[in-house]
Amino acid sequence: MSTASITRREVLQMGVTGLGAVSLGSLGGMLASPAPATADLRREVLRLTMREAMVEMVDLTQAYMWLFDDGNGPRFPGSVIYALEGERVDIAVTNELPGERDHAFEIPGVVHSGAIRPGRMRLVKFTAPPAGTYMYQDPLNAPLNRVMGLHGVFVSLPREGNTPYGVPTATVQELFDDFGVHEAFPGYPWQPEDTKIWVFSQIDPALNDAVRLDAALDGPTYARQFQPRYFTINGRSGYFASHAQDTYMASTVGHPHLIRNVNAGIWGHSPHTHANHVYVTAVNGRVQQNVLLLDTWTLNPGERFDVVFPFVKPPDIPDDTWARIIAGTHEEPFPMIYPVHCHMEITQTAAGGNYPQGAVTHIDILGPVDQVASPGNPPPGYPLEAHRGFDEHGGHQKMQQRQQFIE
């Protein structure tokens, strides 16, 4: 397999998800699939416009927000921008927000546009940084402009290798070399399609309304008064975040998945995976030497964590049970469904309650190691809604399956 095809496959996968995506430079043209708000640019300028919009929360409350529009309408969060490590990136950012505030575009540690006056545009030119996960944001009046919605993920892809990084550490290289080879990881090597991006955001509609009405509200005051009522992953919460292809993971055993986590809010998060511990491969762009194996990690505001969910058999299932599940003679049918959620449980709420309509998604284990090295995320044609137990009576099909076994 050519190295170029490896670097492009993550982009292809993103093209079929709900999270918007844009690919730049020599990656342009890779988003062949029709997808909402995507653009493929080859040696052209990506145009991002800052606009105001109303965003529907999980209970249909409308929250006033400031969003990036890539030409296909405002998006929350902003579309994922992909580029190839070392390539030139040109982004034209226009401030069409109301009022007299300046805005800006920044990838911390990489590029800062400088102030963009109301109604004006600035061309942001930079070289795509070392491969990894970055956040783009409006850094002015921090953290207000970012938390009002002006944030998204920038992914720099490596030119070669079998990891998400151009210069992996020895331990990260060893981990990716072991996937599908070492007996601890039966199945297949990591495939770039098997990547998730989780952007954690928090919304305080009343405070956002105050911003709309009071152009003088400063960032530190906003942060102190911040009392979010909605907690989203990729702009969705609860039921919707748990059933959206860009957030939930569904795979047979043996397809390790990279998860790029970013926290765009002001509150901390403590994401927790059920079913498997995860390997932490990069923190804020630093590829890790000491690759920890965790079930919960701290994701501070502005931070980026890359973790790999190995999709091994959940280890505390008795071997005999696992054999019977595979044989189809067990009361517990595939798929097995597990949550992934922030363990700072106050983020599992919406409008002050409504558990679990907050920052949660799902992991589905569809079966044992399959015979095909196709990506596991999700398999082509995977009937998400069918397996989740919809039927014409609206019953919980999986529960009925269990009941049948028991009766």
Added chain:
Amino acid sequence: MPLPIVEREDIHDEVHFGVFSRNVPVFSLDRPLDPITPPDVLIRRRLHTIHQIGLPDDGSIEVWGIDDPDRDPADWGVFPSPLIRLAEGDLFHCDTDHEEEDEEEEDELDHGHSIHWHGIEPVTSSDGVPKNSFGVKDPEEMHDQYIYQWVARDAGTYFYHCHRNTPLHFEMGMYGGLIIDPHAPPDSELTAPYAAGGPGYVRRRDELTRYDVERFWISDEMDPRWHTLHEDAGLGGFPFDDSDPGLNIFEPEHYFISGVAQPLTRANPTVVARLRVGQTLLLRILCAGYGYHAWRLGLDAEIVAMDGRTLGRRGGGGAYNPYSQPFLLPADTPFELTTARRFDALVRPTEPGVFAAGFTARSINNGRPEPTGRAETFIIVDPEEE
């Protein structure tokens, strides 16, 4: 011109939506799905026992428990709920039922409680997440029993908690420690699982290390307002519940280490660690609160495990962890944890003295970085025995 609206998807199936949020299935079963018998360890637990615990200012606060019905009810009501301790490789069954509710308390919307074994990775039906499987509820409604089943594959520090309406039920104290011990070497007089407090064995990389004294320090804080709410407050449903019990607002007033309230933590003998020069202390530390807890230990410590996974370990079922290594936490260096994170640290004092330890808490809101509270204790090191 109206602003553009970024729309949410429609709810296509209200029943399924309801299962996800509130209308969790329940059933009663006096065995696990696909039981393997006999288990190596069978314990019983009763969900949602209700108690008052005393506070240092002579007040009290309501907590809920996951209690052991085989103990004298006079001994119930410990907070946190009782420690569960297993030996590596044990096939574990937990026979779980539900406390009977008062008639007046009964509510047709009550769909009970569950036990999730945090860090343990079993089948869905033993994972204890009601929206993905089912809850265990009041015996009056004949949904009163389930037996969780899993194998204690990898030694380490875990915990368990109710995963029903979790923001409230976890805050109310429905959690406890869970330790899986490695087996002792053949020449040892000790047998796993070891007594709480030590001595025992823990892994450092793939080698067994003996410790003399052990403490399981669980940091937590409580917001008294939350402790007056109904158990279903803040539970979702369809249509959405607009009652707003304020579970996105957490303003703690009381701070705890392992259920002992500050400042009693400074002298409580189950919290204070005491050992001699030349001995080894194993600290297991868990954050069970809803803020940032910056732990400080007054002595150098070596962190040998995180989240139930031994750093640098090559063996083990789900614990293949050779890409990591133990690391030094220098004395008095803060190690900030968020909810559910834990680490195991070895402390080997070289001189006698009294060394401060404990945590300082701050809000989940990074816009309010000042401390909200703390709990303090000590590591007391006596001179070497003559």
